[in-house]
Amino acid sequence: MIFRILFLCLFLLIIELYVFQALRTLIKEKWILISYQSVSIIVLLYIVYSFTQFDRSVGQTSQTLFTMGLVLVIYVPKLILTLVLLGEDLFRLGAGVVTYFIDSDQNTSFLASRRKFVSQLGLGLAAIPFMSLIYGITVGRYNYKVIKQRIFFSDLPDAFDGFTITQISDVHSGSFDNPEKINYAIDLINEQNSDMILFTGDIVNTDAKEMHPWIETFNRIKKHEYGKYAVLGNHDYGEYVTWPTAAAKENNFQAIKNLYGDIDFKLLLNEHTYIENGADKIALIGVENWGHNFKKAGDINKASEGVQQEDFKILMSHDPSHWDYEIKNHEKNIHLTFSGHTHGMQFGIEIPGYFKWSLAQYVYAQWAGLYENLGRYVYVNRGFGFHAYPGRVGIMPEITVIELKKGKNVV
Structure with missing residues (x-):
């Protein structure tokens, strides 16, 4: 030392x-x-x-x-x-x-x-x-960008052709200090009028009480026709501080899980549900955090137990390294994974469609945007909030809108 x-x-x-x-x-x-x-x-x-x-x-x-x-x-x-x-x-x-x-x-x-x-x-x-x-x-830390991406799947059920999904991730509410900007971001989320919204973890930095001033604000996210779902991120486990007792840490963890319900999101804990549209359905799978260098509480096998091979499957998994190490070649053939976690390091250079660089790419093979492997995809959200460095340069806070389309696989 x-x-x-x-x-x-x-x-x-x-x-x-x-x-x-x-x-x-x-x-x-x-x-x-x-x-x-x-x-x-x-x-x-x-x-x-x-x-x-x-x-x-x-x-x-x-x-x-x-x-x-x-x-x-x-x-x-x-x-x-x-x-x-x-x-x-x-x-x-x-x-x-x-x-x-x-x-x-x-x-x-x-x-x-x-x-x-x-x-x-x-x-x-x-x-x-x-x-x-x-x-x-x-300016940068609250310079929200709506990024839209259309993804084609040949085996997408007909009723879900054109189905839209909004994704937010890595809220880190303990870092916020500007209610006006956060309300503006919530308005942007609502303006997308998506069919479903997914929240891929990290609602706080550490303590459940960080979110208490913002519960009313996030409850402004309108109901989506096909639901509001969430999974946990690595910060939601309260593992980056010293707790006085194991019981205090566990109580905080339970309180954090309750926060997702407080803002009307259904938290999926190594489990799945079916999203039905007429006679068609897709499986929505949610795992707890699984990171190559972080907590490995996620269990894709448990979460997908009972899901059929022929089902169209969407996975929510906070850390994109999970897709890289376990999901992209998983026997269940997960069609699309939603992740976050990296924040794009909150610093980099992006020229949409031409150039993208950040130090994050030397840590994560998939760190921002859409990636594909043998017709299976992962989308890595750049994050809604900020952590450690109180700003964003080049890699702006993101609200993602994914449109599912039936057809030939293209990126």
Whole structure:
């Protein structure tokens, strides 16, 4: 632990030295440099203080959200500037070595002076994540997008041709602080007029009471003709804080499960139901959380027991790694899976139809949008809320609308 703290302090010291060098190259007024150093010290002391005040019996709070945002806003740009200047230093070092051996009598310093334009370039590059992260906190986190996707299935029952499903996921109600924006999002959900709505988990960050101020708001989600269904996410188990007793943790878990009923969603716990439309029906299967690197409470075999091979099947499973590891080749041939969980890391670049990138893709093979394997699909919702970083950059909060169509399988 001490070694980690010392390493972190050394790392931050190196970053601050490089940033100060860049500013000193461009700015000659001492009072500006002194002011910068003073503000940097104050911010760092605040960050250290906030982290020392973190209470594992409480979990994420508005202060920890603010602190994490501050860390990213301040140190991501500084890290980029440091990397630019470090690259210049390696070039200067290489040039100095070459000069030394070619012309050792040359009356010049071993290292060339730092170039002004490199500092300007570094500061310009650092400004991009700085402004992006600020935007993500002030605008992006509530910049809801309705994403519509049509999926074709050759064996879709005739009565469900054109059937629409709205999906929300990863609400993380404990992070909300703007009732007006949340009500706007609920209005967007209602405007879709879908046949059915699915909620794929993480109603809170940790504690059931986080949702209490928002129950009335989410009860504004209108009744859907074919129902409102939900499953649990990894955060719904209350496993990321320290509980005083096992009973307290269990009571919170029961309260969280009750929350879904409080907002009029039917919670499926490793079970299934049939959605009937005339003489046709589809099986809706809901499993508890199953994640390759998270809690494995989901049981697809138990949940699908009694479901026939010829039935058209929709699965709700919070973590898309479940589809990757168990579902896509499952013997029951699950036609379509709805997942969430990844949030798309809340940071990335998306140009719809052309380009999509996020750090999430290095952790999850399926991390945002629609994926297919042998005619079986998973849709990964980018999340309704936010967690840890109090913002979204490039990967916006999502309300998904899926339309089922009968026909040839296409993506």
